[in-house]
Amino acid sequence: MSPALLSAAYVLIYVIPFYLSSATRPSPTLTRDAPLSIRARIRAVTFSTIVCAVLTTYVFYEHNVPAHEIPKLLGLWPVSLFDTAQTMLLVVILFAGPLFEHGIVHGGWKDWVTLRGVYESLCSWIGYRNFIVGPVSEELVWRSFIVPLHVLGNFTGTQIVFLTPLYFGIAHMHHLYEFRITHPEVPLFVAVLRSLFQFTYTSLFGFFATFAYLRTGNIYTCIIAHTFCNWMGLPRFYGRVGVEAGVPIGPPDVDKKDDEQNSAPAYQGEGSLWTVAYYIILVAGATGFYWFLFPLTQSKHTLSVTFD
Template identity: 65%
Template sequence: MPPPPKSWRDGFIALEAMYEKHFKGAPNPPAVSPTAAALLSLFFTVVYVLPFYLSSATRPSPHLTRDAPSSIRARVRAVTSSSILSIGLTVFVLHRSAHLSAADILRLLGVWPVSPVDSAKTILLVAILFAGPLFENGIVDGELKDWVTGRDVIQTFRSWIGYRNYVVGPVSEELIWRALIIPLHVLAGFSAKQIIFLTPLYFGIAHVHHLYEFRLTHPRTPLFLALLRSLFQFTYTSLFGFFAAFVFIRTGNVYSVILAHSFCNWMGLPRFYGRVGVQPGEPIGPPGKSDEQPGGEQIHGPVWTLGYYVLLVAGAVGFYWQLFPLTDSSHALPGAPK
């Protein structure tokens, strides 16, 4: 314990030192507590998934798959309602706890300002990663003409499955797990690295319920294989979540991650083995592709396959080298990694 001051001047010096130590130098408490950010994130995840099992119109069964048009329509309504609830609650918390203005809230949610340049650079980055699959689908399978004319896009969006996979899913999921959950963790004092590797776990957990749906529609599949399938899905959704969180923090733009999400859903998983144009068993990517003539003769030689795998590796390397340059933005959120 320090000795008592001997004069009024010593007393003021001691008081100033106390202020410097305990008040001026003390960090400000976070606007949102870490516990509140975690609980709200868990709440948003549950509210997003739970309505799928509360109604017979959305609840999967052996006689009603998640791809049935009636089920998709009902789930779209449920997701819309849960998203509106989550957005309203987040805006309320940001305004009351962090005392942010409307402009600051829109900025933190990645809604404003809109940056088409950042979105274009993000799509270019994802296209580099998918250089191999783009080559296979566009050149080997001959879809490039449909992409240019837009016919394939129009047909896809006219279906309920396409509308779910490329519009409702990406928009609602990126709003919840990036635009809402990440700002809460920013205000809770989490570092950018913690946010990038922590928040996507909620996104991965939200997809675990597909195990139950898969078991209903594929009762003869062994449980072990179903668990492996669910683990694989959790892994790649979390990996995409890491990337999406990184992009959102670096660009402060929710539209970039929505477009990237839709693009990745459209491309599917890349081929990691086999010959291009030949699908052994159930195809990994978009179904309905074949490089066989009516007589069964292959029309593409091994050079095409070699080109695909060269592009696949080159795309991964290019993605690594361009990850920071193509996500550089003046709209980055506070604490974005450099």
């Protein structure tokens, strides 16, 4: 079976179980953020991830991949903390603007130092899904399992980077149906635009995560980066810093609870200097990300692909 067909099958294997049970299927009275639904979906994605792992192992067997090469293809071994630190530094550079806003302008650095926010997040089912189960299962399926299929299929690194994340984006398109069920008052056109926007930023994250995976051969880095992006949300691209809360729209597979969005605090303005500083740092972070993309993902554990 071709890598494309297998990847499409993985999308179905991951998504379809959400609609097989009343506990996981969205309805006007049961949203995806309900604890009952989250627990059931965690069981579903665990099962789906195991099935995809078995299928990937079978492909390795069919291609006569030596046993000692399998952990490397899966990004499980060897583990390089230095590679992870370098790549996460790159991610932090990209998010320099949002980190400045949330940490300095809003004073969030105090919670970061005490790790209070981490504890509070992981004690909720939504936090457990968004910051642990989601990143681990999705990075395993869309990076650790799907990318090696294309490596064995002799795809180039460039093809893998720009092709495989599209499956990642497509897997999130079912949120359009969920959103329509739980928000029937929203016009269809707006809901479609929202879904297309989600497809865009999930694919963009996928491009980077796949690139980092190929360059470092490290799935753990991708999981940590995914968790970090889920925590940060999308950067602010307009508006005054400190005036409105700027609740994140949500990174891959993250939809903030409606009650959290509606009750977000409105911060008092801190003056135009905060806003000027934020956008300067935002642009500087994006520029730094561009310049350091290759240097900070350089590793001796790179997978055997060529970038044309």
